[in-house]
Amino acid sequence: MRILDLETPAVVIDLAKVRANLARAQAHADTHGLKLRPHIKTHKLPLFANMQCEMGAIGITCQKVGEAEVMADAGLTDIFIPYNILGAAKLNRLLALHKRVTLSVTADSAVTIAGYAKHFTDPERPLPVLVECDTGMGRCGVQTVEEVVTLAKQIDAATGLRFEGLMTYPPRGEPEKVERWLADAIAALGESGLAVNTVSNGGSPDFYRAEQVTSATEHRPGTYIYSDRMQVAFGHGTLEDCAFTVLATVVSRPTDNRAIIDAGSKALAADTAPVPGHGHIVEYPDAVIGALSEEHGIVDLSNCAAKPEIGDKVRIIPNHVCPVSNLYDAVNIVEGDRVTETLVVAARSRLT
Amino acid sequence: MRILDLETPAVVIDLAKVRANLARAQAHADTHGLKLRPHIKTHKLPLFANMQCEMGAIGITCQKVGEAEVMADAGLTDIFIPYNILGAAKLNRLLALHKRVTLSVTADSAVTIAGYAKHFTDPERPLPVLVECDTGMGRCGVQTVEEVVTLAKQIDAATGLRFEGLMTYPPRGEPEKVERWLADAIAALGESGLAVNTVSNGGSPDFYRAEQVTSATEHRPGTYIYSDRMQVAFGHGTLEDCAFTVLATVVSRPTDNRAIIDAGSKALAADTAPVPGHGHIVEYPDAVIGALSEEHGIVDLSNCAAKPEIGDKVRIIPNHVCPVSNLYDAVNIVEGDRVTETLVVAARSRLT
Incomplete structure (x- = not known):
């Protein structure tokens, strides 16, 4: 046809352009020693999630437990859900997912962490939790470095959780501000004896200068796979x-x-x-x-x-x-x- | 639960409020001698389409052939698609639908009518076609009364089509203007010996003064079933x-x-x-x-x-x-x- x-x-998707967009982004990440963890919210297709991983991504990002379930069913093995997941029904589904894939999540409040701690209790297979930081976007995320430390300690103290690091969805065009915020938080955590394994930054708009946030270890672009008028603008x-x-x-x-x-x-x-x-x-x-x-x-x-x-x-x-x-x-x-x-x-x- | x-x-839908909204609108239509032909684009649910008909609607409105197919499968028997339907694939599906429900459509161009005429050829079961009029909305629809007459004649001349009347999606808040436009068209059609069976007006925003467009025989509100902030505004x-x-x-x-x-x-x-x-x-x-x-x-x-x-x-x-x-x-x-x-x-x- x-x-x-x-x-x-x-909808018509040009496969050659998808491959070129993915290759360009992976090369940029590789050049700068950044891990790539694409956000599947853009395409929602197992084919492309698998393609992203085959081309070098370390895993994927999903925004919803339901998206992660679909991707796990399709063979994806490393899934990050950068969201506060609340309520017994979702937490039970999250626990079931955790048993079959490498899973990580975020929290920006004691309430969210308490929910995780109640459902995840196995010290042999702790759930990695990243603290979400509001570095200027004005959406979710703790507002101060002190809150980061408090929540990291709460995670660290929970038997079935592991403090994994920091996550942010940054304001566009302000990498210096984001870097300063994260570096301060990492320093404060270090003073409290809490190691930061992962610093996850996000967004397609600033992906091609993601290296300016030097403390970030990974990036979660979504739209880059297809691009659109907004990205071109x-x-x-x-x-x-x-x-x-x-x-x-x-x-x-x-x-x-x-x-x-x-x-x-x-x-x-x-x-x-x-x-x-x-x-x-x-x-x-x-x-x-x-x-x-x-x-x-x-x-x-x-x-x-x-x-x-x-x-x-x-x-x-x-x-x-x-x-x-x-x-x-x-x-x-x-x-x-x-x-x-x-x-x-x-x-x-x-x-x- | x-x-x-x-x-x-x-999504949570309050059934009592749905019933009250439907009853109020049906009563308004009945009071003013207007037929009600609700647009299912709002709810997309067979249950509510059937409920609308049980409460007095003469049939339903769908915007897409695919929506009409779903509604026909669910037992709806009188479906109006106020859209220019083009292309062999859609016209063949439309023909299949026409064999099992009472169907009507619109056209605002000779090209659209030629497509209908090519696929619908049975004089025993002609397809009713309404001419769409742009009464001020600035979307689809012919611009002049002369065009209405030309297209009505083209429909009338096609073996498998029947000129049914006029359809408009009106500008909000200008019933006098809409009425004048339609009345002029009806008069011109009359002079050409073309009878107008149906004048179909639309939109929830002006539904509660739909009677001000006195030449309209039916109205196609959609949002009224649920209402929303815009309707309240x-x-x-x-x-x-x-x-x-x-x-x-x-x-x-x-x-x-x-x-x-x-x-x-x-x-x-x-x-x-x-x-x-x-x-x-x-x-x-x-x-x-x-x-x-x-x-x-x-x-x-x-x-x-x-x-x-x-x-x-x-x-x-x-x-x-x-x-x-x-x-x-x-x-x-x-x-x-x-x-x-x-x-x-x-x-x-x-x-x-």
Whole structure:
């Protein structure tokens, strides 16, 4: 089957571009002695998680226990869940996972650690726990070095837990600030006799200067596998590097300068980017997807010399690719213009 | 099972509120002699589509052929797809559907009508086609009354098609303008000897003044079944009428005025509303969900007298409920605080 034979809207993933994006990132990590632990939230596909590990990643990152279960079922063996996991149901599932893969998690509160300590009690197979640090993102994470030490001690004191190190999801573009925060924490932990094995940093936006956070031992980029308009706007590669596109059909041309495509917010997601519009139309780079309804994209053709006709198919690079993956039950892998495989997005909507 | 026993994030739908919302809308339609043809894009559940019809709706509206297939499988018998359906694959599926349910569709171009005419050729069972009119929304639809007449004649001339009438998705708050547009078109069609059986108007925002568009014979509201913050902001009922909430857990309290919940853009969708924040927290009405990551909601508690603790569960009314439904494989029906049923969102992600 050829790409243009697909019913629309449909996701088309260029395998050669995926491989190139993965190779480039792995080389960057290797050059700087950083371990790579890709975040699978972007693709949610066992095929690509395994490919990332085969190319040199030390393991993967999942945001949800349910995602980790899917990846463990698919043969992934080293999974980090950088999340506060709470409640008996999730902790029991986490314990079951811990029995079959190398697992690690985070905590930013005594409550979270107490939950882990209650469910994980085997000193022979302790659960590694990293303390999450808010280095400026303003999301989760402890606010001070003193809190880091307090929580690390609590972890260290629990029979079935092991203090593994620090984790942060950093603010974009502030590596010096992140480095200072983490270095202070490591020094304070050292004074308390607590060794830091792992310092896990994250995010695709700053991945290509991840080495500036010198205390980090590993990085967890997600979006880099596909890239998207947002990554390109941040200066990472070009639109040609974007491996993930949504194929859509022009279903209406109500006026000379308006086209309607069959991809709306349920096909492209509603995330905005620091560039105009709701996606980049590859064949009509001057077109602007000015608004989305749920199943309609409203395209302004004012700046286009050539204009599409009703029935034409176009490919769209999303603003932010991660929530788009999550909207499709299946995606199509292509080599050149041939569809070589249709993959179920196995970890899609594993919300718990 | 009680609501608070659900793993989070989870969708909780209050059955009594659904029934009340449906009854109120049906009564409004009945009072004004309007037929009700609810849009199932909001709930994507056969149970509720059937309930809508049992309460008086004449049929349902689907936006995608795939949604219509699911609903036909579930026993729905009268389905309108107000969309330009293009391409041999979709048209063959449409033909198969036409053989088992009462189907109708729209077109706003000669190209779309030619596609219908090529696939539907049985004069004994013609496909009813409505001409879509752009009455001011600026999405699909013909721009002039002359185009309406031209397309209606093209439909009328096709052996296997029947000109059924007009369809519009109107601009919000401009019923006079919509009425004028449609009345002009009906008059012009009359002069050409073309009868208009159905004039289908749409949208929840203006449903409670739908009667102001006097030429409309039916209305296609969607969101009214659940309601959401956007509908309340538009003046339709109160937050207490909102039947659909997302149950989430507070997973972190990094600072005195910040809480993090385990519902981000993959659980609440990213649509904005004309009110601050990304959803209304029922238990903490003064809290503001100021930002969403994919799996984190960042909540500002500055204005809250009481504040939640880590592990607490809260219920969130979404800004726009339709894309939220679409993120979950299953939803939970509740009566009081008891979960009575968990339903697969059968028409979710039927994108083609």
